[in-house]
Amino acid sequence: MASSSEAVALADLTSDELGSRDPIEVSRNACTRAEKLRADLDPRCTAHYLAANRLAWKTVNHASLADAAQRNLAAELYHVSLRGLIESAQQFGQIDPIHGIRLTTDDGEVTIPIVYDGFAWKPEDFNCWIPVDEYQDEHLTHQHRRSGWGVPLVVLRQREQQERFMIPQLPFAATAMLRNLPVDGDRKSDEATPNQVLEVFNPLVHSELAKDDGGETPLAADLSAPIAWLNNNTPHLNYEGFMHPDRLHRSGQLIMLEPYQPGKIPLVFVHGLASDPLTWIGLINELRTADWVNSRYQVWLFGYPTGRPFLRSAADLRRECGEAIASFTKTTADPALHRSVIIGHSMGGLLTKLQVAPSGTSLWKSFAKRPIESLQADPQMHEYLSELFFFEPSPFVERAIFIGTPHGGSPIADEWIGQFASLLVSRSHDFSDEYDAFLARNR
Numbered sequence: 287m288a289s290s291s292e293a294v295a296l297a298d299l300t301s302d303e304l305g306s307r308d309p310i311e312v313s314r315n316a317c318t319r320a321e322k323l324r325a326d327l328d329p330r331c332t333a334h335y336l337a338a339n340r341l342a343w344k345t346v347n348h349a350s351l352a353d354a355a356q357r358n359l360a361a362e363l364y365h366v367s368l369r370g371l372i373e374s375a376q377q378f379g380q381i382d383p384i385h386g387i388r389l390t391t392d393d394g395e396v397t398i399p400i401v402y403d404g405f406a407w408k409p410e411d412f413n414c415w416i417p418v419d420e421y422q423d424e425h426l427t428h429q430h431r432r433s434g435w436g437v438p439l440v441v442l443r444q445r446e447q448q449e450r451f452m453i454p455q456l457p458f459a460a461t462a463m464l465r466n467l468p469v470d471g472d473r474k475s476d477e478a479t480p481n482q483v484l485e486v487f488n489p490l491v492h493s494e495l496a497k498d499d500g501g502e503t504p505l506a507a508d509l510s511a512p513i514a515w516l517n518n519n520t521p522h523l524n525y526e527g528f529m530h531p532d533r534l535h536r537s538g539q540l541i542m543l544e545p546y547q548p549g550k551i552p553l554v555f556v557h558g559l560a561s562d563p564l565t566w567i568g569l570i571n572e573l574r575t576a577d578w579v580n581s582r583y584q585v586w587l588f589g590y591p592t593g594r595p596f597l598r599s600a601a602d603l604r605r606e607c608g609e610a611i612a613s614f615t616k617t618t619a620d621p622a623l624h625r626s627v628i629i630g631h632s633m634g635g636l637l638t639k640l641q642v643a644p645s646g647t648s649l650w651k652s653f654a655k656r657p658i659e660s661l662q663a664d665p666q667m668h669e670y671l672s673e674l675f676f677f678e679p680s681p682f683v684e685r686a687i688f689i690g691t692p693h694g695g696s697p698i699a700d701e702w703i704g705q706f707a708s709l710l711v712s713r714s715h716d717f718s719d720e721y722d723a724f725l726a727r728n729r
Contacts, residue, residue, distance in 0.1 A: 310356055313341035313363045320370055329378035333389050333396070335371035339364055339464055340482065347498070361435075368464050369417045369437050376415050383412035387484060398464070400484045404491030406545045407443065407458065412486070414442035415462075416515075423514040425568050430575050434504030435495050436461040436487070440512050451542045451586075451610055455519065457512035458544065461487045461505055463495065490580045509574045517567050538590035538602025543570075546614050550584040551622045552682075554607065558632025558690070563587035565631070583627075586610075588634075596633055597649070597674040600640040604680055607641075611682050625684040635691025641680045650675045654728075662727040667720050 320334035345360035375381045380388055387398040402409060418438040439460040463485045489507030497503055541563060555566045573579045590599040611623045630638030
């Protein structure tokens with residue numbers, strides 16, 4: 287079995303040396319060696335995948351070495367070996383997203399630098415690299431993929447501690463390409479460091495790959511895979527949030543699918559009764575294919591336990607969006623933040639309506655016969671009720687979109703099915719004791 291340093295040296299064969307051998311067979315043998323080492327849990331397999339990949343790349347890019355059929359075989363070997371390289375480097379902890387892929391050989395450490403192109407994410411956010419495999423998701427009508435060069439990835443940003451406006455594991459799409467760097471004339475061919483760079487592209491930004499001859503070729507991508515991963519690896523809290531609202535960690539939470547991007551308008555989705563933010567994944571999957579959406583908007587999701595009073599959830603939505611925008615305007619006066627669009631479905635539309643309409647005194651009069659100032663309440667309860675019943679339109683919302691929203695109320699609420707559903711809901715303990723005391727003093 288060849289050592290890891292021998293594998294790197296093998297990949298440095300010149301075009302003349304390759305011409306005297308079958309380059310496809312040499313590359314395939316290197317890939318076979320890599321797979322055997324990986325099956326034996328030997329981290330040297332990554333260097334052999336690298337050797338196979340470099341040989342395949344040389345074959346593809348040197349017309350004198352291969353005819354069209356051979357170049358097609360070499361292209362297939364290139365992608366197989368690149369996928370294996372990424373998987374094995376991930377498996378054996380050889381990927382440092384900031385410094386590159388680090389391999390230990392008999393001649394020392396080999397480092398392949400990583401360059402990121404088109405991402406709002408930082409290099410330290412590329413915590414887990416998952417080459418896309420076959421998958422199915424019944425909630426996605428279409429799987430938006432395109433063929434081309436590169437290996438499509440689902441990259442996970444992982445954090446142990448809860449962060450504001452982010453979930454612990456957040457997936458996003460990427461496409462990886464391993465290409466040659468310009469060779470320095472002073473560099474000797476037997477040095478351990480390969481003259482290659484791993485380029486990672488944002489497929490929402492790039493659809494074409496620049497070629498060495500100045501032309502372009504399609505860049506492979508799978509835009510649906512991260513959405514399917516999110517749907518299949520995130521707990522669905524639709525019925526839990528309806529029947530047991532107090533079991534959720536937060537009363538209402540704004541979730542961003544990407545870091546804040548100045549100049550992009552927030553597109554805020556608010557789900558309906560007995561639902562959760564994952565109800566939007568089908569629509570988001572379709573919007574991902576629209577360049578005008580990707581270039582102008584950033585997607586935010588609002589999740590809330592639908593078993594709680596919707597006035598409470600509307601106040602949470604108002605607070606979450608307000609705090610998010612306030613935190614971003616500390617560093618930039620971004621006018622796009624004050625052009626936000628909120629899309630509400632069903633009961634989420636009622637929450638949305640309360641972001642664009644003033645409360646006046648109508649809501650309070652439907653609840654109490656006396657002014658709030660005349661009621662007996664401690665300061666905390668007074669502040670709580672004031673937040674729910676008295677508000678102005680949110681200054682950051684420019685447009686509201688309603689989908690299936692019962693603006694005039696729903697007749698189902700008074701029918702047996704609505705009354706039965708209400709019996710299933712556990713009473714929220716949000717200010718429960720304080721509220722009971724408040725009612726006792728204000729019959």
